[in-house]
Amino acid sequence: MSRIRPLKTSNDRIWIPEDYFARAEIGEIFPDADGRVIEFDMGCGDGGFLVQMAQHHPEHRFLGVERLLGRVRKVSRKLKAANAQNARLLRLESQYALDYLLPESSVDRMHFLFPDPWPKEKHARRRLFSEPFLMAIKRVLKPGGELLFKTDHDDYFELAQEVVKECGDKVGFERLEWPEDAFFYPITDFEQQWLDMGKTIDRMRLRFD
Ligand SMILES: C[S@@+](CC[C@H](N)C(=O)[O-])C[C@H]1O[C@@H](n2cnc3c(N)ncnc32)[C@H](O)[C@@H]1O
Numbered sequence: 001m002s003r004i005r006p007l008k009t010s011n012d013r014i015w016i017p018e019d020y021f022a023r024a025e026i027g028e029i030f031p032d033a034d035g036r037v038i039e040f041d042m043g044c045g046d047g048g049f050l051v052q053m054a055q056h057h058p059e060h061r062f063l064g065v066e067r068l069l070g071r072v073r074k075v076s077r078k079l080k081a082a083n084a085q086n087a088r089l090l091r092l093e094s095q096y097a098l099d100y101l102l103p104e105s106s107v108d109r110m111h112f113l114f115p116d117p118w119p120k121e122k123h124a125r126r127r128l129f130s131e132p133f134l135m136a137i138k139r140v141l142k143p144g145g146e147l148l149f150k151t152d153h154d155d156y157f158e159l160a161q162e163v164v165k166e167c168g169d170k171v172g173f174e175r176l177e178w179p180e181d182a183f184f185y186p187i188t189d190f191e192q193q194w195l196d197m198g199k200t201i202d203r204m205r206l207r208f209d
Contacts, residue, residue: 013075013076013079013080013087013088013089014072014076014088014089014090014091015028015029015063015088015089015090017090017101020092020100020101021100023100023101023102023103023104024101024102024103025103026038026103026106029061029063029088030061030086030088032061033061036059036060036061037057037059037060037061037108037109038060038061038062038063038106038107038108038109039053039057039060039061039062039063039107039108039109039110039111040062040063040065040102040107040109040110040111040140041053041062041063041064041065041111041113042065042094042097042110042111042112042113042115042128043065043066043067043094043112043113043114043115043116044064044065044066044071044075044089045066045071045075045114045188045189045190046071046074046075046078046189047064047071047074047075047078047079047189048078048186048187048188048189048192049111049113049186049187049188049189050062050064050075050079050087051075051078051079051082051084051087052186053184053186054079054082054084054086054087055082055084056184056186057086057184058084058085058086059086060086061086061087061088062086062087062088063087063088063089063090064087064088064089064090065089065090065091065092065094065097066089066090066091067091067092067093067094068091069091072089072091075089076089094128095128095132095133095136098133098136098137098139098140099136102140103140104139104140105139105140105141105142105143106140106142107140107141107142107145108141108142108145108146109145109146109147109148110137110140110141110145110146110147110148111148112128112129112147112148112149112150113148113149113150113188113190113191114150114151114152114188114190114191114194115127115128115129115151115156117151117152117153117155117156119153119155124155124159127156127159129149129156129159129160129163130163131163131166131167131170131171134147134163134164134167134171134173134206135171137208138171138172138173138208138209141208143208143209144207144208144209145207145208146176146205146206146207146208147173147204147205147206147208148178148185148203148204148205149203149204149205149206150188150191150201150202150203150204151201151202152190152191152194152199152200152201152202154200154202157202157204160204161204164204164206171208172208172209173206173207173208173209174206174207175204175205175206176205176206176207177205178203178204178205182205
């Protein structure tokens with residue numbers, strides 16, 4: 001069984017919670033968070049999207065969550081190179097962060113971009129987009145907060161549409177239009193790869209009560 005390796009160096013772009021078993025305060029992550037827009041990028045990958053967003057909105061605060069250590073380190077270097085002071089990285093599993101670590105009503109926008117699609121039928125239940133996932137999102141979002149989801153994977157998008165239809169009223173959210181020019185929204189690293197391959201991208205924007 002593989003062991004999770006500790007981070008070797010302290011790095012001011014990486015947020016290491018003091019206690020992984022207690023809810024954090026948003027001020028622990030961003031000491032100047034008060035009154036600011038807080039955004040959360042789940043599975044930030046190589047960080048192209050996160051870095052561009054952080055540069056475009058220096059007044060916002062961004063937390064990127066990623067489970068692969070190599071990617072966290074890489075994005076940390078990119079943020080430093082871009083001199084982006086307003087983003088932090090957390091090496092953790094997104095659902096755990098949502099369920100146990102992030103405080104209630106603390107985030108304005110959640111980005112869930114090109115999550116692993118788990119294409120094999122026997123692995124499909126590992127897809128994060130589900131009712132418990134949306135319940136967890138609702139707990140962490142501020143009222144009126146949004147979830148932005150994109151995928152290149154048709155089956156995953158179909159599943160997401162079904163989940164949204166089934167539990168929209170129960171969880172408490174509505175689907176909004178999301179035209180291309182609605183707001184600044186950079187293409188992610190994986191998105192560019194899929195676009196280069198001629199794939200179609202589906203997107204969904206949900207606003208929570
Ligand atoms: C297909 S990549 C997309 C990365 C980025 N969002 C983009 O669009 O370029 C999915 C990323 O999510 C990470 N990931 C997958 N499942 C995760 C989870 N449960 N928690 C945190 N990160 C996860 C993977 O390691 C990978 O970096």
